Amino acid sequence: MNMKGLEVLVSWRGGPQIGLIRKKIFPAHPLGALKKKGTAGDLLALEEPLREATRRSLESAHRRKRTGLVLDVTPPDAAVTFPKRAIAKIIAQEIYRYVNRTPATSRPLKKIAIAVANKKSAAFFEEMTFGYLRHISAVLGGGPFVTVDVIVRLRGGVVLVKRSNPPFGWALPGGFVDPGESLEEAARRELREETGLCLKDLKQFHTYSRPDRDPRFHTVTTVFTARATGRPRAASDAAQVRVFTPSAWRKLPIAFDHRAILADYLRKK
Numbered sequence: 001m002n003m004k005g006l007e008v009l010v011s012w013r014g015g016p017q018i019g020l021i022r023k024k025i026f027p028a029h030p031l032g033a034l035k036k037k038g039t040a041g042d043l044l045a046l047e048e049p050l051r052e053a054t055r056r057s058l059e060s061a062h063r064r065k066r067t068g069l070v071l072d073v074t075p076p077d078a079a080v081t082f083p084k085r086a087i088a089k090i091i092a093q094e095i096y097r098y099v100n101r102t103p104a105t106s107r108p109l110k111k112i113a114i115a116v117a118n119k120k121s122a123a124f125f126e127e128m129t130f131g132y133l134r135h136i137s138a139v140l141g142g143g144p145f146v147t148v149d150v151i152v153r154l155r156g157g158v159v160l161v162k163r164s165n166p167p168f169g170w171a172l173p174g175g176f177v178d179p180g181e182s183l184e185e186a187a188r189r190e191l192r193e194e195t196g197l198c199l200k201d202l203k204q205f206h207t208y209s210r211p212d213r214d215p216r217f218h219t220v221t222t223v224f225t226a227r228a229t230g231r232p233r234a235a236s237d238a239a240q241v242r243v244f245t246p247s248a249w250r251k252l253p254i255a256f257d258h259r260a261i262l263a264d265y266l267r268k269k
Contacts, residue, residue: 005104007111012122043168054094065108072115088128093216144218148187149174157245161238169255194238197228213257
């Protein structure tokens with residue numbers, strides 16, 4: 001697919017190779033820095049080196065004025081387990097981030113190839129990566145993106161969801177504001193979709209806009225506080241939903257800047 005003058009394609013061993021690209025290819029292995037950390041289920045520990053290595057590969061190719069880049073997504077160690085869906089989304093997020101922050105007129109990279117092990121994997125990565133890039137470009141636009149998050153007080157703690165998509169970790173319930181939707185409507189919808197809870201006493205708390213607060217792209221979030229009724233249950237892209245006291249959530253791996261948001265809330269409370 002072509003994205004603002006940058007061609008993104010998938011290649012596999014035994015299939016059409018990247019010999020189509022001239023010798024100026026900058027070979028990179030974004031999983032080279034990925035080591036076996038924690039348990040097999042510790043996705044956050046595996047996500048960070050994968051995201052950082054992909055970003056470094058793009059920055060290095062840009063700095064060296066390379067016209068082509070190969071991102072090899074074959075794990076270097078059979079003991080390393082990481083969902084292909086997550087790898088595809090992280091790479092798509094980093095490619096989008098690079099394209100969106102680098103004008104085409106100053107971008108030496110013309111082609112990025114995602115190298116996978118076989119034809120089956122190639123079909124999967126084409127569907128997942130290209131679909132994600134099209135969604136970001138066509139549906140969400142160029143950004144910054146408007147989001148909402150909710151600090152929900154329930155049974156002496158706050159409600160957090162464990163994300164099933166990258167960025168991994170625990171987070172406040174929330175998400176993107178849909179066209180034609182108010183912030184308050186988005187907050188109620190996202191909480192209902194992710195936790196099954198209904199909100200009471202919804203109030204705006206603060207807006208957070210640091211460009212690096214979301215590792216995927218620039219998001220501006222309005223945080224609300226609220227009480228809730230009902231029993232929390234995981235839905236949408238939430239793998240788990242639980243209520244945590246401050247002493248408990250301080251020990252969790254938390255996504256985005258939500259640890260700082262919760263700390264701000266405790267101070268102002």
